[in-house]
Amino acid sequence: MNAAWALLWKDLVTEWRSRDRLVAMVVFSFLVVVVFQFAWPPMEAGEMTRFAPGVLWVTYLFAAVIGLGRTFALELENDAMTALALAPGTRGWLFLGKAGATWVLITAVQAMTAFVFALFFRVDLMTGVVGFATLVAVANVGICSIGTLLSAMSVRSRFREVLLPVLLIPTLIPILTSAVVGTTATLAGEGLPFAALQPLIVIDGVYLILSFLLFDFVLDE
Amino acid sequence: MTPVRLRGEGVAKRFGRVTALRGIDFEIEPGEAVAILGANGAGKSTLLRIFAGLSRPSEGRFEAIREVGLAEREGGANGSADLARPDLRGAVGYVGHATLLYGELTARENLAFAARLQGADASPARLDGLLAELGLQDFSSRRTGTFSRGMAQRLAIARAIVHEPSVLLLDEPFTGLDAGSAERLSSQLSGLRARGRTLIVVTHDPQRGVELADRALVLDRGLLVAHVARQARPGAEDVPFAAEALQALLARFAQSVGSTGSVGVDSADAGGSGA
Numbered sequence: 001m002n003a004a005w006a007l008l009w010k011d012l013v014t015e016w017r018s019r020d021r022l023v024a025m026v027v028f029s030f031l032v033v034v035v036f037q038f039a040w041p042p043m044e045a046g047e048m049t050r051f052a053p054g055v056l057w058v059t060y061l062f063a064a065v066i067g068l069g070r071t072f073a074l075e076l077e078n079d080a081m082t083a084l085a086l087a088p089g090t091r092g093w094l095f096l097g098k099a100g101a102t103w104v105l106i107t108a109v110q111a112m113t114a115f116v117f118a119l120f121f122r123v124d125l126m127t128g129v130v131g132f133a134t135l136v137a138v139a140n141v142g143i144c145s146i147g148t149l150l151s152a153m154s155v156r157s158r159f160r161e162v163l164l165p166v167l168l169i170p171t172l173i174p175i176l177t178s179a180v181v182g183t184t185a186t187l188a189g190e191g192l193p194f195a196a197l198q199p200l201i202v203i204d205g206v207y208l209i210l211s212f213l214l215f216d217f218v219l220d221e
Numbered sequence: 222m223t224p225v226r227l228r229g230e231g232v233a234k235r236f237g238r239v240t241a242l243r244g245i246d247f248e249i250e251p252g253e254a255v256a257i258l259g260a261n262g263a264g265k266s267t268l269l270r271i272f273a274g275l276s277r278p279s280e281g282r283f284e285a286i287r288e289v290g291l292a293e294r295e296g297g298a299n300g301s302a303d304l305a306r307p308d309l310r311g312a313v314g315y316v317g318h319a320t321l322l323y324g325e326l327t328a329r330e331n332l333a334f335a336a337r338l339q340g341a342d343a344s345p346a347r348l349d350g351l352l353a354e355l356g357l358q359d360f361s362s363r364r365t366g367t368f369s370r371g372m373a374q375r376l377a378i379a380r381a382i383v384h385e386p387s388v389l390l391l392d393e394p395f396t397g398l399d400a401g402s403a404e405r406l407s408s409q410l411s412g413l414r415a416r417g418r419t420l421i422v423v424t425h426d427p428q429r430g431v432e433l434a435d436r437a438l439v440l441d442r443g444l445l446v447a448h449v450a451r452q453a454r455p456g457a458e459d460v461p462f463a464a465e466a467l468q469a470l471l472a473r474f475a476q477s478v479g480s481t482g483s484v485g486v487d488s489a490d491a492g493g494s495g496a
Contacts, residue, residue, distance in 0.1 A: 006337035014325040079319035083380070085275055087338040088311030221276040 003087050007097025012104060014074055021070045021105060029063040029113040037120045052123045053183035059113060060136075060179075061143070061172050064106050068147035069164050071102055072155040081155070085219040095215035099148040103140050110136055123187065131192030135182040138197060139175050141204040146171045149211035152218045174203050222387045224251030224288035225304065225312050225419065227272055231281035233443075234267050241267040243443040244281060251288055251387065254420040256430030259440035265423040266318070268440070269390050272421060274309040285309045311339060313388045314381030318396070320373045321380060324366025328357055328376050331365055332383055339384035348383075355379045355409065371402030378409065388419040395429055407432055 015021055036055050040048075075081040084094055114132075118125045125132060147168055154163040182196030227249040234242040242264045249255055257265045270276040271283055285304040304312060315321075322331050329348050336343035352361050355375040360368070365376060374394065381389060391410070395403045410433055414420045424430050430437050439447035 002340055003338050006334055010323065010326070010330075010334050013330070014323060017325045074323060074325070077324060078322050079317055080321050080323055082275065082315070082317055082319075083321040083335065083338070086273065086310050086313075086315055088309075088340065089307050091307075221270065 001093055003089070004093040004097035004100065007084075007094055008100045011074075011098065011101030015101070015105060020073070021067050022109065024070065025063045025067045025106070025109040026112055028066050029059055029109060030116055032059045032062060033113065033117050033120055040121075048121055049123060049187055050184070052117075052121050053180045053187060055121070056114070056117055056183065057176055057179050059117070060110050061169070061176060063109055063113065064140075064143050064147060064172075065165050065168055067106055067109070068102065068144075068151045068168065069161065071098060071148055071151040076155065081219070091216040091219055092212035094219075095148060095152075095211055098152075099144045099211070102148055103144045106144060107137065107140055110140070125187070127189050128186035128191060131186040132183060135179060135186065135192055135197070135200070138200045138204060139179045142175050142200065142207045143172060145204065145207040145211045149207075149214060149218065152215065171207075175200065178203075222385050222417065223312060224417075225309075225387045226251055226286045226288065227284075227388070227419075228286065229271075229278075229281065229283045232268070232271065232278045232283050233280040234264070234271065234276065235279045240443055242271075242278070245440075245443075245445040247438060247445065249419065249421065251419055252417050253436070254414050254434045255422070256427075256434035256437040257421065257423045257440060258425065258427055258430050258437050260425060262442065263440040264443040265425075265440055266392050269315075269392050269421065269423050272388070273313050273315045273390050274306040275315075277306075285312065287312075311384065312386055313390055314384070314386035316374075316377050316381045316389070316391045316394055318392055320365075320377040322365045322373060322376060325364060327362050327364055328352060328368075329361040331376065332379055335380045336383045341384035351379050351383060352376075356405070370397045371399065371406075374398060374402070374406060375409070378406070378413075382413065382418075386418070388421065389413060390421050390423075392423045393425070394422065395424065395426065403429075 036059070072081065075084060085091075087094060114125055117123065150167045150171070151164060154160040154167065157163050178196050178199045182192055182200075185191065185193045185196065227247070229245065229247045231244040231246065232242055233240070233244045245268070257268060259265050267276065271278055274285075287304055323334070326334065329345070329352065332348045332351060333343045336348070349358065349361060352358050355378060357372065357375055357379070360372065365373060368376065374397075378391075378394075389410075394406060394410070398406060407429070410420060410422075414433070420433065422430065422433050427437075434451075436448070436450040438445055439449065
């Protein structure tokens with residue numbers, strides 16, 4: 001458990017000092033929002049609310065892929081991945097530390113993106129903000145869990161830039177589906193439906209347990 | 222610091238079609254200083270990573286045995302004395318080709334992180350003491366990305382011993398160091414050894430191996446081709462444990478051992494090829 005906290009602390013401190021991942025994800029997210037704005041046909045504000053959740057979550061997922069691709073970038077320098085692999089005990093705690101730090105980072109980027117998205121697409125995200133924030137927080141658990149595992153698997157590959165999106169995006173589709181349903185309901189002021197939250201909790205549980213158990217083998221040679 | 226004995230029987234390691242180790246036997250007692258010598262590609266680093274619990278043998282048996290466990294067994298206690306790989310990782314300190322440090326963290330932060338990963342005492346007083354021991358007390362708040370190679374290597378050793386491991390594994394620790402830094406590192410390693418740690422040093426430089434070690438395992442293309450000791454074993458001829466002898470041995474095997482050959486050379490043979 002101490003290893004999880006140590007890794008969480010290390011990742012957040014190093015990110016705060018370099019801001020590598022944060023800047024890359026924020027710039028990418030803002031660019032995607034701008035591109036969608038230009039690609040969008042003119043439509044009424046009410047009609048836009050129907051499509052906005054899908055656009056927002058596609059932006060979130062692509063930004064997450066960018067961030068997850070850099071999750072182990074610091075470990076590649078000076079072979080620090082070996083230092084992690086040398087930690088005694090269950091390596092699943094290392095996974096939890098890494099995934100936790102990524103969760104904090106991705107959630108922060110998503111909050112900033114939501115603000116810009118609301119301005120560009122004239123969507124009132126304050127309607128049902130609590131439900132929306134809950135949905136994002138829960139969905140991010142699944143995204144960060146499976147993303148951290150796949151990032152660790154692909155980091156030593158020569159084709160890691162291509163391999164990670166190819167492996168990760170299909171696993172995120174179930175999360176995307178439920179998140180869009182939930183966001184549509186919260187933007188319409190209907191609150192967060194349990195029918196959207198329930199599948200997310202199940203997916204989170206599956207990805208979390210699977211990644212915790214498999215991380216030991218990923219760090220082995 | 223629990224004494225640990227390392228033992229291997231027929232240890233082989235393959236990476237796809239490449240065979241790094243071809244079935245070697247060894248036994249390393251607690252407190253020994255052993256050099257693993259050989260040319261590039263001999264399998265030295267692969268063997269060291271098996272010692273560290275970072276890699277599993279493809280064939281054969283590797284065991285790390287706690288001495289306390291042996292005593293417990295003699296006392297009638299049940300249970301195996303073998304260390305499981307997760308526990309073995311806590312009993313060894315590892316210094317690799319790279320420093321295993323984070324350039325964005327300061328020297329003290331790197332040590333604190335390593336200590337917490339290992340579940341060891343990460344109090345500032347202890348970390349500062351360790352930094353002072355390695356001569357880095359004036360640089361504790363400096364980010365390690367700005368360190369020279371020699372400073373980074375000393376910090377890498379501090380990181381490796383932060384949890385008081387009983388076995389210290391070093392993979393080419395003198396690479397990239399100038400003569401002064403190498404000398405200083407050598408004396409620090411001797412100091413660590415004097416406190417009862419097992420020291421296993423991988424090097425292609427027989428001179429360094431002779432300075433630090435009591436005996437040497439010489440590898441060539443995955444085979445253990447010679448086993449040379451500073452003190453002759455009972456019943457065996459005296460062995461000149463000198464850098465020149467080991468250099469000659471390495472050169473001889475580099476020329477003569479076929480990639481599939483199985484060659485056994487005892488310590489007397491090694492002596493015969495010496496200076």
